[in-house]
Amino acid sequence: MSSFSGDLTITLVVTIAGQAHTIPAGNVKFLDLSLTPYGFNGKISFVVSCEESTDALFTPITTQNDLIEVSLQVEAYSNDASAVISPLALNGLVTARGFSEQTLSNVLKTQAFMLHRHYHLEFADPAQVLWKQHYPCDLLTDTTLKALITAHKSAKIDLLYDWTVLDKTYPVLALSLGAPGNPASFYDYLIWLVDSNNGVFSYDFATQKYSLSAEKIQSGSAQSLNPLEVSAFGVSFPEIRRHQPNVLNAYSESPLNTAITNTQVASPIRRDYIARYPIAADMQARVTLETARLKQHLHEVWVEYHHFPMQVTPPGQLVDFKGSSAWNASLFVHANTYQVREWHLLARSAEQELTLDLNNAYSRYDMEHSLKLDSSLELNAALPPYALPVYPFFVEGKIVSEQGEDADLSYQFYTDEDTSINYYQISIPLWADKKVRAAYQSNMDTGQFYFPPYKNARVLVGLGFDNAIITEFLDWGSGTALPMDSQGNQLVMGKSTTSQNIIKHSYVDSKPELQIQRTDDKDTELLQFSTGYIILQTQQEEES
Numbered sequence: 001m002s003s004f005s006g007d008l009t010i011t012l013v014v015t016i017a018g019q020a021h022t023i024p025a026g027n028v029k030f031l032d033l034s035l036t037p038y039g040f041n042g043k044i045s046f047v048v049s050c051e052e053s054t055d056a057l058f059t060p061i062t063t064q065n066d067l068i069e070v071s072l073q074v075e076a077y078s079n080d081a082s083a084v085i086s087p088l089a090l091n092g093l094v095t096a097r098g099f100s101e102q103t104l105s106n107v108l109k110t111q112a113f114m115l116h117r118h119y120h121l122e123f124a125d126p127a128q129v130l131w132k133q134h135y136p137c138d139l140l141t142d143t144t145l146k147a148l149i150t151a152h153k154s155a156k157i158d159l160l161y162d163w164t165v166l167d168k169t170y171p172v173l174a175l176s177l178g179a180p181g182n183p184a185s186f187y188d189y190l191i192w193l194v195d196s197n198n199g200v201f202s203y204d205f206a207t208q209k210y211s212l213s214a215e216k217i218q219s220g221s222a223q224s225l226n227p228l229e230v231s232a233f234g235v236s237f238p239e240i241r242r243h244q245p246n247v248l249n250a251y252s253e254s255p256l257n258t259a260i261t262n263t264q265v266a267s268p269i270r271r272d273y274i275a276r277y278p279i280a281a282d283m284q285a286r287v288t289l290e291t292a293r294l295k296q297h298l299h300e301v302w303v304e305y306h307h308f309p310m311q312v313t314p315p316g317q318l319v320d321f322k323g324s325s326a327w328n329a330s331l332f333v334h335a336n337t338y339q340v341r342e343w344h345l346l347a348r349s350a351e352q353e354l355t356l357d358l359n360n361a362y363s364r365y366d367m368e369h370s371l372k373l374d375s376s377l378e379l380n381a382a383l384p385p386y387a388l389p390v391y392p393f394f395v396e397g398k399i400v401s402e403q404g405e406d407a408d409l410s411y412q413f414y415t416d417e418d419t420s421i422n423y424y425q426i427s428i429p430l431w432a433d434k435k436v437r438a439a440y441q442s443n444m445d446t447g448q449f450y451f452p453p454y455k456n457a458r459v460l461v462g463l464g465f466d467n468a469i470i471t472e473f474l475d476w477g478s479g480t481a482l483p484m485d486s487q488g489n490q491l492v493m494g495k496s497t498t499s500q501n502i503i504k505h506s507y508v509d510s511k512p513e514l515q516i517q518r519t520d521d522k523d524t525e526l527l528q529f530s531t532g533y534i535i536l537q538t539q540q541e542e543e544s
Contacts, residue, residue, distance in 0.1 A: 001368045002231050004306045005350055007077035009087075009362045012046060014094075014121070015069040016060040023048070026360025028349075029118070031074070033090075035343035037315045037382045038191075039125035039203045040090060044072070047354050050114040058117065061097060067156075068094035070123050074345070076308045077362035088312040091208055092123040093130070093156065102354075118354060125203060126156040127210055131187035137393065138175040139431045139463065145193070148173050149212070152186055162213040165197050172436050174463035179393035184386070191386040198293045200381040205314035216381050222337050223313055224323020231306035233321075235332055238297035242266035245290050248274040249283045256283060260291050279419050295380050300341075301333055301373040308345075308369055315340045318376060338373035341382050345369050392462030396474065400425035400435060401455035408495040409477065411452040413440045424453065426461055426468065436461065436468040443470050482506060494519075 075087035277283035403410035422440035494500025
């Protein structure tokens with residue numbers, strides 16, 4: 001990348017615990033900025049002189065652990081009063097800090113007078129800083145993704161919603177981000193959610209607000225790049241998607257393989273998306289989603305500068321190559337409008353002596369500055385790399401049944417009004433007994449057994465992104481377990497000890513014994529098989 005020298009005014013305000021510390025532009029010695037459509041990262045260094053005044057930044061930056069906020073403004077410096085200059089303004093949060101010190105003792109060994117401190121800060125946009133440290137396990141029911149995201153939004157993150165996907169109500173929404181083996185933070189979760197649902201997560205550098213939207217946001221008129229500031233540019237074409245997308249429904253009652261049209265397919269190369277969709281509408285929704293996700297990337301343009309631009313064009317800004325006759329009409333880029341995707345600046349003080357230019361309104365820097373541009377027709381949105389959230393994660397629950405008396409070991413299934421699908425209700429004690437729905441299925445039993453889990457049975461629940469399943473049963477039913485000496489097995493069926501049927505196998509004097517017993521209040525019938533005899537007994541306890 002080509003480098004150049006120029007004058008910049010870099011205004012910095014560092015705020016700690018509500019106290020703002022303004023750093024003069026001439027004191028800034030280094031700046032490294034990377035801006036993308038979804039946020040920014042930066043590094044900055046500056047000098048604070050201690051010769052004539054106390055360093056007011058030293059105590060708060062070394063003794064306080066409050067959030068450190070940085071407000072940064074970068075603009076070209078010009079002594080032409082008529083020059084039209086548009087600056088870049090950023091507000092971020094500090095992620096790392098450090099400093100070095102220069103005392104007079106380095107020169108005169110008998111003096112310990114502090115001359116200056118050279119501070120180094122790393123910072124980023126608030127969503128990255130805060131959400132990359134956020135690893136919640138959470139459970140919400142009968143709610144929307146918008147409500148879930150809002151519940152985990154810091155006051156430092158200003159977020160706008162313009163995406164109908166976020167308004168769909170889910171019976172269950174779970175966050176697994178603190179579970180063992182899950183590397184994803186809430187930031188990863190959000191980007192995964194956007195990517196997998198064909199959405200857009202963006203940061204507006206003008207308003208400093210984030211957006212979750214269905215499509216890329218384009219607003220305002222295109223700004224023409226100044227050919228006197230640009231040193232070079234080029235065009236590149238990304239790889240074409242050659243696969244054949246197929247959505248596969250593995251549901252045995254309605255298996256289906258639906259192909260999605262890709263005019264650039266290179267047979268037999270394909271990409272299959274397989275899942276179980278008992279509900280036909282869910283299968284069609286996946287086909288619609290994957291059809292929308294298949295978007296070929298258009299060409300890109302890279303731009304390098306040999307002057308810092310008077311008009312800063314951050315990501316999201318529309319630009320073109322038409323504003324000057326110096327842009328030849330035969331250029332490939334001349335007929336197109338572009339949107340800035342990446343913005344990079346590296347600026348080092350041209351003077352190596354740290355104390356030069358202190359308190360000046362500007363300073364001279366050796367710089368590298370470049371842009372990457374997308375066609376304004378590009379439908380694919382840029383997103384950061386992310387870790388995949390891992391599902392399911394596991395919590396304990398208790399089966400809910402409204403059948404019978406409170407103490408009855410009854411079971412109950414419920415029916416979804418929209419889909420007619422049956423499900424269990426499970427209460428999750430960890431989250432204030434919130435009730436989640438799990439599929440009404442045989443779980444680990446074969447179809448020959450019908451033993452729905454009974455009221456208040458402890459079960460292990462696997463929580464998925466938007467569903468729950470019963471994975472294990474965690475205790476024996478009341479009166480089901482037998483003493484170890486019996487080496488027995490027992491099947492207890494019924495609501496309670498006064499209304500049940502029991503089949504029990506045990507060893508008595510090291511010989512097998514089989515009992516079948518029916519109990520209905522005070523009425524009891526017993527059929528017992530032992531060595532040498534069979535007992536058939538019926539009895540009714542007398543009223544006391």
